[in-house]
Amino acid sequence: MLSFRTTGYNGYGVQYSPFFDSKLAVATAANYGLVGNGRLYILNIEPNGSITSPISWETQDGLFDLSWSEVHENQVATASGDGLVKLFDFTVGQFPVMNWKEHLREVFSVNWNLVEKDKFVTASWDGLIKVWTPSRNTSLMTLQPQIDSITKTVQINQPPMSHQANHQNPGSTANCVYNAQFSPHSPSTILSCNGSSHVSVWDIRSPDMLQLDFIAHGGLEALTCDWNKYKPTVIASGGTDKSIRIWDLRMIDRPNAFGAPSPAYHTRGPSPMNELLGHEFAVRKVQWSPHDAQELMSTSYDMTSRIWRDSSNERARFLNGARGVLQMGGGCRGVFRTHKEFVIGCDYSLWGEPGWVTTTGWDEMVYVWDAKRV
Amino acid sequence: MNRLNQLLGQLSANKADAIRQKNPDDVVIVGAYRTAIGKGGRGSFKDTGSDYLLTQLFSAFLKKTGVDASLIEDVAVGNVLNRAAGATEHRAASLASGIPDTAAFVALNRQCSSGLMAISDIANKIKCGEIDCGLAAGVESMSLNYGPQAIPKLDPHVEENEGAKKCLIPMGITNENVAEKYNISREVQDEFAANSYAKASEAVASGKFKDEILPIEVTIAEEEEDDDGEDKVVYKKVVVDTDEGPRQGVTAAKLAKLKPAFKPTGVTHAGNASQVSDGAACVLLMRRSLAESKGYPIQGKFVLCCSVGVPPEIMGVGPAYAIPKVLQKSGLTVDDVSVFEINEAFAGQCLFSQKQCNIPDAKLNPKGGAIALGHPLGCTGARQYATILRELQPGEIGVTSMCIGTGMGAASVLVKE
Numbered sequence: 001m002l003s004f005r006t007t008g009y010n011g012y013g014v015q016y017s018p019f020f021d022s023k024l025a026v027a028t029a030a031n032y033g034l035v036g037n038g039r040l041y042i043l044n045i046e047p048n049g050s051i052t053s054p055i056s057w058e059t060q061d062g063l064f065d066l067s068w069s070e071v072h073e074n075q076v077a078t079a080s081g082d083g084l085v086k087l088f089d090f091t092v093g094q095f096p097v098m099n100w101k102e103h104l105r106e107v108f109s110v111n112w113n114l115v116e117k118d119k120f121v122t123a124s125w126d127g128l129i130k131v132w133t134p135s136r137n138t139s140l141m142t143l144q145p146q147i148d149s150i151t152k153t154v155q156i157n158q159p160p161m162s163h164q165a166n167h168q169n170p171g172s173t174a175n176c177v178y179n180a181q182f183s184p185h186s187p188s189t190i191l192s193c194n195g196s197s198h199v200s201v202w203d204i205r206s207p208d209m210l211q212l213d214f215i216a217h218g219g220l221e222a223l224t225c226d227w228n229k230y231k232p233t234v235i236a237s238g239g240t241d242k243s244i245r246i247w248d249l250r251m252i253d254r255p256n257a258f259g260a261p262s263p264a265y266h267t268r269g270p271s272p273m274n275e276l277l278g279h280e281f282a283v284r285k286v287q288w289s290p291h292d293a294q295e296l297m298s299t300s301y302d303m304t305s306r307i308w309r310d311s312s313n314e315r316a317r318f319l320n321g322a323r324g325v326l327q328m329g330g331g332c333r334g335v336f337r338t339h340k341e342f343v344i345g346c347d348y349s350l351w352g353e354p355g356w357v358t359t360t361g362w363d364e365m366v367y368v369w370d371a372k373r374v
Numbered sequence: 375m376n377r378l379n380q381l382l383g384q385l386s387a388n389k390a391d392a393i394r395q396k397n398p399d400d401v402v403i404v405g406a407y408r409t410a411i412g413k414g415g416r417g418s419f420k421d422t423g424s425d426y427l428l429t430q431l432f433s434a435f436l437k438k439t440g441v442d443a444s445l446i447e448d449v450a451v452g453n454v455l456n457r458a459a460g461a462t463e464h465r466a467a468s469l470a471s472g473i474p475d476t477a478a479f480v481a482l483n484r485q486c487s488s489g490l491m492a493i494s495d496i497a498n499k500i501k502c503g504e505i506d507c508g509l510a511a512g513v514e515s516m517s518l519n520y521g522p523q524a525i526p527k528l529d530p531h532v533e534e535n536e537g538a539k540k541c542l543i544p545m546g547i548t549n550e551n552v553a554e555k556y557n558i559s560r561e562v563q564d565e566f567a568a569n570s571y572a573k574a575s576e577a578v579a580s581g582k583f584k585d586e587i588l589p590i591e592v593t594i595a596e597e598e599e600d601d602d603g604e605d606k607v608v609y610k611k612v613v614v615d616t617d618e619g620p621r622q623g624v625t626a627a628k629l630a631k632l633k634p635a636f637k638p639t640g641v642t643h644a645g646n647a648s649q650v651s652d653g654a655a656c657v658l659l660m661r662r663s664l665a666e667s668k669g670y671p672i673q674g675k676f677v678l679c680c681s682v683g684v685p686p687e688i689m690g691v692g693p694a695y696a697i698p699k700v701l702q703k704s705g706l707t708v709d710d711v712s713v714f715e716i717n718e719a720f721a722g723q724c725l726f727s728q729k730q731c732n733i734p735d736a737k738l739n740p741k742g743g744a745i746a747l748g749h750p751l752g753c754t755g756a757r758q759y760a761t762i763l764r765e766l767q768p769g770e771i772g773v774t775s776m777c778i779g780t781g782m783g784a785a786s787v788l789v790k791e
Contacts, residue, residue, distance in 0.1 A: 034377050081377070106377065125380075173380055218396060218666065221384060240384045243398050271667045277399045282384045301385055 001338070002368040004051035009039045011360025013065040013345040019073035021351035022046075024358055026366055027078055029062025038063035040078055042090045045368065055090050065345075067110045069134065070117035077120055077134075079107035085122050087134055102130060102139055109179045115187035127175035129192055131204060143209055147175040148196040178223045185232035193222035197269070199237050201249060214252050215269030217241045224285045230293035234273070234314055238283030244298055245272035248314040274312035278332045279304070284344050291354035294330065297371065299343035305359045307334040307371045334374035339363050389705030393677055394769055394789055398663040401497040403674040403788070405439040406657040407431070407588045408760040411748040413618040414516040414650030422592040424456055424515040425463035425470075427654045430590035431511070432471030435656055438588055441670060445660075446477045447505040450495045452488025452512040453752035455519035459483035464513065473509070483752070486717065486776050487681065487784040488512055489655060490755025494679035494786065496659045506664045511656035512757065514750035520650060540686035541780045546636035546647065549720035552690045553641045556726050560641035563721035564629040567646035567745045570718055571624035574742025578620050582741055586760040589615035619649050619748040646721040651748025655756035672791050673763050677771075678704045679786035681778075690723020692783020693775040694730035700785040706771065708732055711787075713765045715758040717776035718743035727775070740765050759788070766790035 009028035017023035024043040030036035038059040044052050061081035069075035074089045075097070083105055087098035105125040113119040118133050119140070129143040173195035183189035189211075190202040197219050201212040216222045217239035228234035233249045252270050281301035289295035299305045311330035336343075341362035348371075349356035355372040409431050412419035419427060428451065436443055449468045453460040461481035468479055484491045489512025496508035532538045543551075552558065577583055591613045598608045624645070634640035635647070665672055680700040684691050693716050701707065714733050718724045728738055741761060744754065758774040766772045768790055775785035 034381075173383055176380070218398070220396070223384065241395075241397050275398055275663060277397075 001370075002045060002049055002051055004043055004053070004366040006039070006041060006360070006364050006366060008364070010341075010362040010364055011345055011366060012063060014358050014360040014366055015066055015068055015347045016349045016351070016358065017068050017073070018070060018350065019068075021349075024366065024368075025066050025068060025076045026360055027063035027066040027345070028360075029064065029081065032362055033062040033064065033081065036062065038080060040066065040076065040088055042076070043366065051366070051368070055093060057088055057094065057096070059086065064106065065109045067112045067120060070112045070114060072134075075134070077110050077112065079110040079122055081106045083107060083124065083126070085110065085132065098134060100132060100137070100139070103128065108177070111181045113182040113187060114184045115182070119182070121180045121182055121190055123177035123180035123192055125176040127177060129177055129180045129190065129202070131190075141204060143190070143192070143202055143204070145175070145177060145192060145194055145198060145200050146213070148198060173221065178221070179225050181226055183227050183232070184229055185227070191225050191227060191235055193225040193237055195221045197222050197239065199225055199235070199247070212249060212252050212254060216245060216247070217243065218269070221282075223282060226286050226288050226296070228288045228293060229290050231314060236286045236288060236296055236310075238286045238298055240282040242277070242279045242282060242300075244276040244279075244283055244286050244296070244308065246274035246276070246310050246312055248273045273314060274310050274330065276308045276310065276331065278306060284342070285346055287346055287348060289354070290348050290350050295333075297346055297348065297357055299346045299359060299361070301342045303337070303339050303341060303343060303361075305336040305339070305343045305346055306332050307374060309333050334371060336367075336369060336374045338367055338369075339365060390710040390771060393704060393706070393771065393787070396662065396675070396791070398661070398666075400662040401500045401659055401676040402662045402665050402672045402791070403676060403759070403763065404441060404658045404660050404665055404670045404672060405435065406586070406655070406673060406756075406760040406763050407435050407438065408586055408655035408753070408757050409590050409653050410587050410614045411617045411619055411651045411653040411750060411757070412517070412614065413748065414520065414652060417517070417618045417652060418594060418612055418614040419515065419592060419652035420517040421595045422515065422652070423463070423518060424453060424460060424513045424654070425467040426592065427515060427590070427652065428464055428467035428511065428513045429470040430592065431513075431588060431654045431656055432468065432473060432509075434588040434590055435658070436472060439658065439670075441658060442668070443473045444476065445507045445664070445668070446473055446509050448478045448480065448496060448499060448508040449473060450480045450482055450492035450508065450510050452482045452484070452490070452492040452755060453514060454483055454485055454488055455514060455516065455524055455751065459488070460513070477509075484681070484782070484784070485779040486719065486749070486751050487755050487778045487782070488752040489757065490679060490774065490776065490784050490786055493657050493659065493676065493756060493759060497676045497679070500659060500661050507658070507660040509656060509658050510756060511654065512753040512755055513654035514752040515652045516650045516750060517652050537686075543687055544636065545689070545719065545779055546642050548687055548689045549642045549647070549722045550636055550640045552688045552726055553722040555688060558641070558722045558725055560630070561626070562725060563641055563646045564626040566721040566725050567629055568624050568626040570739065570742045570745040571620060572742075573740065574617070574620035574746035575622045577741040578617055579622075582764070583617060586764050587615055587617075589613050617747055619651060620742065620746045641722065642720055646745060648717070648719050648744035648749035649747075651750045653748065653750040653753045653757065655753050655760050657756055657759045674766070674791050675789040677787040677789060679784065681782055681784040684781050684783055686781035689779055689781040690720055690777045691726060691730070692777035692781075693724075693727035693785060694783070696783035696785035697727070697731050697773060697775050700773065700787055704787050706787065710771055711773050712737065712767070712770035713740060713762055713772045714738050715762045715772065715774040716743070717749065717754050717758065718745040719749060719777050721745060723777055727777070755784070762788070763790060
């Protein structure tokens with residue numbers, strides 16, 4: 001296990017470079033991302049096993065996610081708390097090479113298209129998903145999921161944190177889009193999830209871009225989603241109900257004839273193909289393995305990162321257990337407990353022996369570890 | 375501030391909120407119903423065996439809830455007085471009611487907590503993935519099975535042991551011991567008992583039990599004089615839908631006139647102890663993901679059940695130890711709980727348990743307890759679930775508890791949804 005400390009900055013996102021087997025980028029934010037600066041680190045894994053940071057940039061607001069460019073080996077796009085999307089080049093110090101200001105609130109995810117490598121997508125708490133290309137000053141298009149502020153199964157009574165009048169109404173998180181991911185199989189398909197538990201699939205070629213929309217986590221917030229790298233119709237989602245759910249998109253009804261998403265009062269949603277349970281708090285990120293169609297990893301507020309096996313079979317659903325999704329569904333294969341705070345970001349290495357992963361979290365640590373050995 | 379609120383929404387602030395959270399692997403209650411409770415010996419169920427009570431309840435339950443009986447993978451039935459806890463006849467009852475033979479069956483006996491143990495057994499099996507859906511129940515016919523034959527015997531060698539001998543102490547005497555040891559006067563016990571009668575008879579009169587009771591049809595044998603003036607037995611079919619125990623106008627002053635039942639100087643009598651009764655209750659439990667995928671309405675969430683041991687000679691103090699344990703294990707305090715259903719085996723032990731746990735009067739047995747309603751031994755634990763789920767508001771947390779003969783206590787936590 002290798003480690004690096006992002007002193008003074010709490011980790012939010014981490015990703016292996018698609019061009020160099022020894023490079024990582026880490027998106028961090030000071031003060032747990034609640035207020036203050038952010039910092040983007042480029043990390044080198046040295047031959048002797050130490051990790052060094054040749055360059056890092058400070059930003060005005062916390063960085064919540066990053067994505068390496070798929071066309072330019074030196075560039076990284078970041079998602080920032082002040083609504084900015086920035087592109088950094090690690091041969092250019094001090095400032096980003098591009099700066100896009102369109103989102104009105106925190107940008108929470110950024111993801112590069114693996115097929116049409118000139119595009120990337122961002123998701124923001126302003127309720128919008130935007131598609132960008134590095135060469136243009138403005139976004140290519142904007143997707144807007146329907147706001148569903150009704151779906152919410154639990155009303156949690158929080159202790160008062162402040163007596164100031166303008167802090168009393170926390171506002172709804174229903175329209176916050178937490179994650180948007182381009183499909184690795186089809187260049188124009190985007191998967192997104194939001195605070196009202198909806199997972200949506202978009203086709204940006206189609207005039208009615210919304211292809212599928214369903215309630216994935218029983219009305220609780222859907223924080224993360226990812227495409228299976230081998231099965232084009234299989235996705236995973238995770239949320240504040242602590243579960244990771246595996247879905248076969250072919251088994252989900254399309255939105256009705258009017259193109260509207262499933263009605264807001266509909267809090268149950270379809271049945272997942274598999275359900276992976278074990279996290280003790282909300283699941284913050286799920287990521288399918290690039291090497292194995294049945295393996296995925298997750299991070300959670302329970303301070304662990306877990307490796308899971310999903311043995312459900314989308315081609316022979318009758319094998320998935322006659323009664324429920326639990327039988328023969330696979331399960332947790334390893335728990336990484338080294339982090340001492342919320343674990344937020346994770347990524348699988350594309351390089352070398354399959355199984356190397358990296359995680360980062362609020363304990364200011366980046367760990368590189370072997371998923372086969374936890 | 376927005377970011378902090380956002381994060382807070384994704385985490386639960388305290389243990390009570392965490393318990394209220396709805397997760398797909400929760401054990402949830404899809405339905406909890408009971409029969410009316412009949413008076414032992416002379417009530418409507420006096421000629422009905424526990425197996426028929428159970429058959430009628432299960433049939434009515436399946437009809438009422440519309441649940442697909444083939445989903446049930448295990449049936450656990452608590453019972454105290456039947457031979458072998460009713461292992462054979464209650465399996466038969468399960469089949470007779472239309473539950474397919476693919477559902478397994480287990481008979482359970484942990485004395486007065488047997489009904490609760492059935493719930494805990496099924497819930498634990500769901501929690502650890504053995505089953506996805508199970509039916510827990512409790513049933514007792516004290517009319518038919520309570521009597522001299524119910525008194526156990528010990529091998530003389532075992533009886534020599536001081537501790538072992540204590541297990542044979544009659545329940546009434548254990549309450550005398552509790553009252554003496556903790557100085558609980560007859561006056562406060564009578565007051566408590568009168569209060570239980572008042573709450574229960576008010577609840578019966580205003581129909582507060584209507585929702586939890588499934589009316590069932592049974593046969594009663596009645597002696598009638600025929601035309602020639604000779605006695606003959608007539609069998610009548612009756613539909614029973616009302617508790618027979620509660621009566622109006624019971625006051626502490628009236629109870630004060632009753633003679634002590636267990637020793638001449640004692641404080642325990644027929645009016646401040648639980649009644650001898652017949653009844654059955656059942657609770658259908660599922661994993662939440664299954665209940666949601668089938669679209670069954672969810673009544674509540676099972677959280678935790680704990681049992682403790684206490685000295686047999688003061689077995690009534692059981693709840694005073696079981697309740698703190700279950701609250702501590704689930705990270706709750708008495709203030710988080712809205713309703714406590716503590717079985718009133720005797721007024722003395724229930725009062726002691728209430729005082730020991732600092733439970734406010736308003737939260738304890740809002741519709742009366744076993745002193746007024748009756749205590750069909752094996753049924754009680756499941757009966758409390760049917761009752762408490764109608765007393766709690768959605769989101770509120772409830773606790774059920776009881777003392778257990780031979781020196782134990784059990785308590786469980788649930789959330790109404």
